[in-house]
Amino acid sequence: AQSVTQLDSQVPVFEEAPVELRCNYSSSVSVYLFWYVQYPNQGLQLLLKYLSGSTLVKGINGFEAEFNKSQTSFHLRKPSVHISDTAEYFCAVSDPWEGAQKLVFGQGTRLTINP
């Protein structure tokens, strides 16, 4: 079964600093990878996804992630964060061989931006 590990439960960063949120997944076979963001008291919103093709994926709000098959990683990055990026971020994986319906999520990383 697939599993996802988000190595940091909390990441505090100063405004305008760069940030990287780390995500590793368990399987070495083909996977689909996702990053979702959850703002306080809201549902999950898709930031970006990797299905195939270029390993560098660009998403909304200036975020990007790089798929690294050999490291089984899909780290999320942003070169300069804003106060509005304060939220919880979830990495998720699905298995295309099983129809890709079920998302398996990591435990989440709470990103706090300090002025």
Add this chain to the structure above:
Amino acid sequence: GAGVSQSPSNKVTEKGKDVELRCDPISGHTALYWYRQSLGQGLEFLIYFQGNSAPDKSGLPSDRFSAERTGGSVSTLTIQRTQQEDSAVYLCASSLESGDYEQFFGPGTRLTVL
């Protein structure tokens, strides 16, 4: 509506009572998913519908949990004889079709079992 809606937004119930949680997917979306978000377990998949059928119920934690979908639209998640460990936020998502299509999430129903 533009997005996935869920009702109620909050539900407080007593242990042993039954609850029903409702999800209205985005119009035209054929696939619908239920997830549960709790402090101890994080975000867990519960069940997935394609149309009115549920090909994957593997995440339902016990036979106290059931779900149905009617008319290829609204879905209801029912929890019978609620227990305190059922307290969580129940999230619904829908996608245009099953597979690699983006899942759009609703705001969730926060269930508290006293």
